Amino acid sequence: MIKKEAEKILNCKDLITEIQRLRNMKAKVIPVVTGATGTISKSLRQFLSNMLGKQDIKELQKKVILGTAHILRKVLI
16 A cells, blocks of 8 residues: 555656646645555555545545445446
């Protein structure tokens, strides 16, 4: 999971630079990586605490699990 978070941050590096240049403001990438069964990385709580508003980790996990179930249903039927 840590590897995937690092990949997401690196993939968005150019985008962050462009946003900072165009808008003349600071921007930050918050990688949200969850496994197919709803597993989360240890650093997700720290990343979400930096965001404005309240983010519910249980809701994110629920959405991931429902998405996985949807994919499985389509494949198995």
